[in-house]
Amino acid sequence: MELTERVAIITGASRGLGFEIAKAYAARGLRLIIAARGEEALSSAETELAKETEVIALALDISQDAERLVQTGLDRFGRIDVLVNNASELGPSPMPALEAYPWEELERVYRVNVLAPLHLTQLVLPGMKERGEGVIINVSSDAGVEAYPGWGGYGSSKAALEHISRTLAAELEDSGVRVYAVDPGDMNTEMHRSAEPGVDLSDLPDPSASAPAFVSLVEDEPASGRYQAQELVAALR
Numbered sequence: 374m375e376l377t378e379r380v381a382i383i384t385g386a387s388r389g390l391g392f393e394i395a396k397a398y399a400a401r402g403l404r405l406i407i408a409a410r411g412e413e414a415l416s417s418a419e420t421e422l423a424k425e426t427e428v429i430a431l432a433l434d435i436s437q438d439a440e441r442l443v444q445t446g447l448d449r450f451g452r453i454d455v456l457v458n459n460a461s462e463l464g465p466s467p468m469p470a471l472e473a474y475p476w477e478e479l480e481r482v483y484r485v486n487v488l489a490p491l492h493l494t495q496l497v498l499p500g501m502k503e504r505g506e507g508v509i510i511n512v513s514s515d516a517g518v519e520a521y522p523g524w525g526g527y528g529s530s531k532a533a534l535e536h537i538s539r540t541l542a543a544e545l546e547d548s549g550v551r552v553y554a555v556d557p558g559d560m561n562t563e564m565h566r567s568a569e570p571g572v573d574l575s576d577l578p579d580p581s582a583s584a585p586a587f588v589s590l591v592e593d594e595p596a597s598g599r600y601q602a603q604e605l606v607a608a609l610r
């Protein structure tokens with residue numbers, strides 16, 4: 374897929390991995406629609422990205438405002454070529470065992486991590502199918518595959534997102550739309566610091582190390598499937 378002139382939605386792009394993906398896409402000429410709830414960080418991200426590309430920034434919660442996010446992008450740019458479902462909810466910190474997991478909090482984790490990405494996918498798919506091309510990237514985690522004590526709420530939401538990705542890929546096999554689940558690997562971000570309060574995570578990679586994998590998924594057009602970001606980055610060297 375030629376990247377210039379393409380349009381990407383990236384959720385959770387005010388900081389962490391989402392912002393790094395947005396910077397990498399902006400540098401390649403994609404136009405962007407970015408979203409996060411906190412206005413201040415989002416506005417700083419918008420200012421930085423606007424130096425490189427056209428960008429719309431919407432302060433919203435993806436579990437409540439998916440339609441507005443997609444419609445604003447379509448009204449401005451007329452198309453969405455890439456959807457990166459990156460925004461995610463960790464749940465309570467410190468993370469409770471499933472035995473004691475508060476139901477309302479788990480419902481919120483599933484709304485943000487599973488239902489909102491599927492909803493956004495449903496909203497962008499008609500245009501992608503009509504053009505016979507498009508890319509859906511769902512950011513997952515090794516916690517969606519491995520069973521780590523305390524990570525069961527978040528991890529099971531990522532497992533659901535992975536299964537949704539696999540099923541969508543099968544359903545869209547001949548449509549030209551590719552669907553990926555990507556494990557970005559451990560990163561030193563606000564989310565990870567909330568997951569392990571009090572632990573020094575300064576040795577973990579910066580999220581910028583994973584961003585080139587997200588460029589490769591769009592540009593190099595590997596088959597739909599599950600990818601590990603660091604493996605993709607290593608293959609690029």
Ligand SMILES: NC(=O)c1ccc[n+]([C@@H]2O[C@H](COP(=O)([O-])OP(=O)(O)OC[C@H]3O[C@@H](n4cnc5c(N)ncnc54)[C@H](OP(=O)(O)O)[C@@H]3O)[C@@H](O)[C@H]2O)c1
Nearest residue numbers: 385387389390409410411434435460461514559560562564
């Ligand atoms: N960090 C790791 O080690 C690691 C490992 C494996 C997978 N991941 C995955 O990588 C992705 C990025 O995580 P990160 O570590 O970069 O997290 P982060 O630094 O905490 O960034 C999360 C971003 O999502 C936004 N966000 C959260 N909930 C939202 C909502 N309901 N609606 C709209 N925006 C929302 C946040 O902004 P607001 O809070 O202002 O809304 C922020 O922009 C996530 O899918 C995460 O599960 C991370």
